[in-house]
Amino acid sequence: MGFSFKCQARCSHSKARAGIFSTPHGLVETPKFMPVGTLATVKGITAAQLEATGAQMVLSNTYHLHLQPGEAIVAGAGGLHRFMGWKKPMLTDSGGFQVFSLSQLRKITEEGVIFRSPRDGRMINLTPERSIQIQNALGADVIMAFDECPPYPAERSDVEAATERTYRWLERCIKAHQRLDEQALFGIVQGGVYLDLRVRAAESLAALDLPGYAIGGVSVGEPAELIHQIVEVTAPVLPPEKPRYLMGVGTYREMARAIASGIDLFDCVIPTRWARHGTVVVGGERWNLKNAQYREDFTPLDASCPCYTCQNFTRAYLCHLVRSREILGYTLLSIHNITELIRFTEKIREAILSDRFTEEFAQWL
Ligand SMILES: [Zn+2]
Numbered sequence: 001m002g003f004s005f006k007c008q009a010r011c012s013h014s015k016a017r018a019g020i021f022s023t024p025h026g027l028v029e030t031p032k033f034m035p036v037g038t039l040a041t042v043k044g045i046t047a048a049q050l051e052a053t054g055a056q057m058v059l060s061n062t063y064h065l066h067l068q069p070g071e072a073i074v075a076g077a078g079g080l081h082r083f084m085g086w087k088k089p090m091l092t093d094s095g096g097f098q099v100f101s102l103s104q105l106r107k108i109t110e111e112g113v114i115f116r117s118p119r120d121g122r123m124i125n126l127t128p129e130r131s132i133q134i135q136n137a138l139g140a141d142v143i144m145a146f147d148e149c150p151p152y153p154a155e156r157s158d159v160e161a162a163t164e165r166t167y168r169w170l171e172r173c174i175k176a177h178q179r180l181d182e183q184a185l186f187g188i189v190q191g192g193v194y195l196d197l198r199v200r201a202a203e204s205l206a207a208l209d210l211p212g213y214a215i216g217g218v219s220v221g222e223p224a225e226l227i228h229q230i231v232e233v234t235a236p237v238l239p240p241e242k243p244r245y246l247m248g249v250g251t252y253r254e255m256a257r258a259i260a261s262g263i264d265l266f267d268c269v270i271p272t273r274w275a276r277h278g279t280v281v282v283g284g285e286r287w288n289l290k291n292a293q294y295r296e297d298f299t300p301l302d303a304s305c306p307c308y309t310c311q312n313f314t315r316a317y318l319c320h321l322v323r324s325r326e327i328l329g330y331t332l333l334s335i336h337n338i339t340e341l342i343r344f345t346e347k348i349r350e351a352i353l354s355d356r357f358t359e360e361f362a363q364w365l
Contacts, residue, residue, distance in 0.1 A: 003141075003184045003211050005243045005264075013358040014365075015236060015262035018349045021212075021243045023089040023141040024182055025081060028056045030243065030264035031349055033250060033341040034091065035271065039064050040074070040084040042338070043272045044330045047085040052308060053339040054346065056088055057142075059267045062134050063095035063126075067119045071137035079139030091142040091267075094131045094173075094188075097216070097247075100149045108148070110165065128172040136179050144214065145173040147188040152222045159192035163201050166190045170205070184211035186245060192217060193226050195233045202237035212243040215263070219248040228257050235262040250341055252284035256364035259348055260357070266345070271337030276330050278322035281340045284364070289333070294319035307339035308332075 002024065009018045021028040035042050035050065038061045042050050050058065060080060065071060077083040080090055099106060099113045106115040112127030131146035146169050148162040170187050177185050187205040191197035198215075205213060215234050218227045231246060235258075238244050243264045249255060250268020258266070274281065278290045282302045287294075297315040305311075309318070309332040321329030351357040358365060 002181060005212070005241060007240070009353045009355070011260070011352050011357045012355055014260040016259045016348070016352050016357050017262060017264070018352040019243070019264060021089075021264070023057075023184070025087060025089045025141050026056070028089055028265070029346075029349060031255075031259045031345045031352075032056055032265055033255065033345045034059050034265060034267040035338045035342075036061075036267055036269045037084065037086075038269075039068065040080060042334070044275070044327070044334050045338075049308070049331070049335055050086070050338070051088070053335060054342040055338065057091055057265070058086055058088070059091045059093065060084075060138070060140065061095070061098065062092045062131060062138065062144075063098035065092075065138060066095065066124075066126075066134050067117055071134045075137040075139065081139065089142070090140040092135050092138050092140040092144065093247075094135065094144040094146040095126055096131070096144075096147045096188075097149050099126055100151075110168075112146075128169040129176040132173050132176040132178075132185075136177070136183065139179075139183070141183060142212065143177070143183050143185050145170045145185060145187050147190055147216055149190065149217045149220070150192050152193065152220045154192055156192075156194055156197075159190075159194055160197055163190045163192075163197050167201065167204055170208070174208070174210075186210060186212040186214050186243075188214045188216040188247070189234055189238070190217045191230075191234075193222055193230065195229060198230055198234045199237055202234050206237060206239050209239070210242070212245065213238045214245040214247050216247045218246065219254075219268075224251075224254055227254055228261075231258045231261045231263060238262075252344060253364050255341075255345065256348065256361050259345075259352075260365055268341075271341055272334045275333035275337050278329070278333070280318075280333055281337050284344070289315065289319050289322045291319075301336055302340075305336065305339060305343070307336050309336040309339075 128146040135143035147166040150162040245265035
């Protein structure tokens with residue numbers, strides 16, 4: 001029981017590593033992509049279908065679950081795992097990212113963030129303590145610190161203030177955390193695009209000896225090259241014996257480059273969001289299945305993909321479902337897209353284990 005991270009192999013040409021993150025609900029073999037199940041569901045697919053994609057850890061959102069159905073109901077069901085019928089590891093974010101995205105609806109103070117619920121208009125006061133209480137009630141294996149996520153672009157002085165506040169809030173999160181044996185609290189490195197602020201934040205977080213660390217505040221509109229630079233300078237400062245999670249990133253190139261800098265975990269809404277727009281990822285490319293070229297294409301989406309969608313249906317059928325706005329279309333495309341991103345990280349893991357990562361994935365680095 002409890003938590004541990006074991007590094008199994010290190011790449012000899014980059015900082016990439018393959019590891020095993022143990023949680024009370026099982027193992028996560030890293031590097032690994034985590035699908036997002038915002039409201040205790042990965043949209044459109046069942047827990048059994050999700051398991052078949054190779055998913056080992058699933059993310060859910062504190063902010064959304066607090067608004068609906070409320071953490072008391074999830075706790076009453078026996079926690080998030082039982083509520084949604086998912087037996088493997090889970091992670092909840094802190095709600096910080098969502099609250100800071102509500103630019104019109106919030107007031108930020110040292111105490112926390114006060115915002116008007118977009119659901120019913122009531123005022124909600126989300127503080128570091130409250131975020132941890134909610135996450136303790138939800139019961140995911142990994143919970144995240146409540147952080148201030150500055151927008152991009154932002155003035156250096158504003159980002160510096162947000163980064164320092166994030167540290168003070170982290171100290172409050174650590175004090176508020178009640179379920180140390182069952183839930184690992186990860187700290188989040190902020191610092192915007194200012195690399196010296198990132199390094200300083202990572203150093204002060206590393207000193208707290210947390211069970212894991214995340215790099216947050218990326219993928220908020222900045223160019224991909226900046227994400228790469230941020231990760232490249234930040235990841236090596238984080239303790240090597242702890243898992244590292246890059247929040248909100250899930251494209252081939254960004255994941256491959258982040259893994260080369262020593263990142264272990266990723267999450268992104270892309271696979272399910274794109275599925276709802278009829279878009280699939282095949283070999284890292286984006287295809288829109290509504291296009292006429294697929295109407296009479298009776299080949300599988302990707303003959304080399306082991307997913308249920310690729311094994312059983314043609315591009316013509318998927319094109320038909322998408323054009324007809326059939327629910328099954330969203331389901332089948334989500335199954336494929338999630339499988340695709342997880343397989344990409346699994347293939348990288350295999351390559352790291354045999355020390356062929358930079359050679360085999362050179363096109364993405
Ligand atoms: Zn597939």
